[in-house]
Amino acid sequence: MDSSEEIALRGLLGEISNELGSLASQWERAAWATPRHRFLPDRLWVGETLTLCDREKSPDAWFQAAYANEPAVTQINDGKDPGDGERWPSSSASAPNIVFRMLDMLDVEPGAKILEIGTGTGWNAGLLTRVAGPGTVTSIELDPGLATEAEERLRREGASVHVVIGDGAKGYPERAPYDRLEATCSVRRVPRPWLAQVKPGGVILTPWDSPWICYGLLRLTVDDAGNASGPFSPHSAFMVMPDQRTNLGIYRDVVREDQQPEESATTISPWDVAGQDFEAQFAIGIQLRDVWRTWQKAPVEGVSSRLWVATTDATSWAAVDWDGKSQGRFTVWQYGPRRLWNEVEAAYGWWKLHDSPGPERFGLTVTPEGETVWLDSPDQHVFATG
Structure with missing residues (x-):
């Protein structure tokens, strides 16, 4: 890592520490061992207009985008050329502050078996394996092209991650059960296979979305009966799992x-x-x-x-x-x-x-039969759905 890269990463980690209050030493070490720019493609789309930023043509702008504390859009329109039509992000490297917020919430220990839903660039999987250890992380990606590119980056950086191509909503039962499951895309309902593939006492952490707004994180703990319950917390905005999107005009x-x-x-x-x-x-x-x-x-x-x-x-x-x-x-x-x-x-x-409660006062209980939203405690139901 050259001096400009060190300066950029040090500045980013300082900004993240200020936002989060502190950054756990294990994740700071993982960040130094897994530099973000090495996991980004040469073409990014930046700004509200999603303007193409090409590394070869604009290396300084590309590097600045790589170490900004913002999402880096790595694919638009599911990889299809939009021409003069509307552009929308279909894959991105999440903003570093939310990446490390989620990693901290996941509470990873060495040796933990982890399933990541949505490989994306591979950066998050790389960070996870630096802490959990080689061979502990399985990452599933729906897009074959993205999966292949991420697997190559991880291999190049010496991060031992099992990358598979498939539908993240189905999980990956071949290597279950897992201690932790982390989604890097938002869901509107928790896929039931996730519950069956996480050990009792294990954690499911996923960004949350409703058709009204993409906002919030959900941290569930799985019980001995195969149900899961836990609170929401504020922040985050991730793209929705493809089969749960609303595509209406x-x-x-x-x-x-x-x-x-x-x-x-x-x-x-x-x-x-x-x-x-x-x-x-x-x-x-x-x-x-x-x-x-x-x-x-x-x-x-x-x-x-x-x-x-x-x-x-x-x-x-x-x-x-x-x-x-x-x-x-x-x-x-x-x-x-x-x-x-x-x-x-x-x-x-x-x-x-109800005194204008924030997301942190809400929670969700998930069973094979349905989901129940609660306020303050699981026995105070707000909404239930099958």
Whole structure:
């Protein structure tokens, strides 16, 4: 490692330590033994516009992106050329601060058997094996190209990881049972095979997503009966496991010209439920597990902003309009068998009534039959689903 690399890594680790309060010495040693830039491809996509940053053409910009405390997007549109169309991230190296936050939460000891869901660049698997030991980590990746590249990087860096190509939702029973299972993609429901492949007392750690918002981490402990329960914590934003994504467009899939919505009004601001209050959004998403939303600016004359709300089966929708002038009053349009805005108001009202709890007050219990969301303790149920 040359001096510029040492300076960059030292600066990054210092920033992470400041954010987390401290960085465990075992993970600091792992970071020095597993430099992040050696696990990144030569092409990254940076900024909100996902502009291509090529290492050969812009080495300084690429290196800066490699050691920024931000996600590094390594693939867009599932590896397909978007042309002039919309670009969206389909694989990335997670922001280093959340990587080390999750590693600390995972509580890894030497010799622990670990299953990682989503190999990505291989960096996280490399960090894990530096602490758990050679041959202890199995990492599964759905994309064959990404898996091959990650396996080569790990081999080059002397990190002994068993990389397999497959569907992470199914786990990898061939090397079960595991002491720890860590997902590097968000889930909206916990795949049941994970419970069967983790030992009693073992930990499942996964980023959490709802169609409403991608926010939160879930840490489950598996019991002797094969169930799992544990709390959420704040932060994190990961891409959703492919088979759990919502791929809908309001005008393409939901709204039709012949639909006749009902008009009403509300005093609840759409920004209260879909703005910058992530704790409110988490609480709404954890209650309305099949509802998503999107914003539209100036959709028609006389409307400055519109919040769309729809079910993931595209059968019900609502739109909340602000004319840009009125204070505390918004027009509501609703269509379908469900009155979605009423449901959003009820979920938001419940959250306010319970003293606006953050994700750390919520938890989840998972059994083979279903999932139950709880508040403060597992016996205080909020929502259950099969």
